Amino acid sequence: VRQGSEVRRINCHHNYSAREHHDGRELWITRKGAIRAGRGDYGVIPGSMGNDIHIVRGLGNPASYESCAHGAGRSHSRRQAKKRFTVEQLREQMEGKAWNRDRAGALLDEIPGAYKDLTRVMADQADLVEVKTSMHEILNYKGS
Known part of the structure; x- marks a missing residue:
């Protein structure tokens, strides 16, 4: 493990509702298995417990209500x-x-x-987010 300092803290929830403005209207957006991908929003997209993890930045696509998949599915x-x-x-x-x-x-x-192939999932949502970096998982811990 390398020594280093925190560059950016990313908090992205994948099951929640929020009041947002889209197309000039105030709406309640419920994201179930999705994260906010507004222009410039950073997110974390894991595949499965054996795949790489992608750090992404949202493109703010209005067709998806500025959302993207939070993982491979x-x-x-x-x-x-x-x-x-x-x-x-x-x-x-x-x-x-x-x-x-x-x-x-x-x-x-x-x-x-x-799980689905994360490479394919990321290609399918290339109009929603851009991958900024990928991290290779070396440790996975799943609680109960």
């Missing part, structure tokens, strides 16, 4: 993931990462294979 529900994948597959997909292996059975629904 699931390709398999939690129930489907528990049926389809094995603990061994989870261990393989998390190879090279520090994670709470002793809870592998409880974390099976979070296996990286249960």
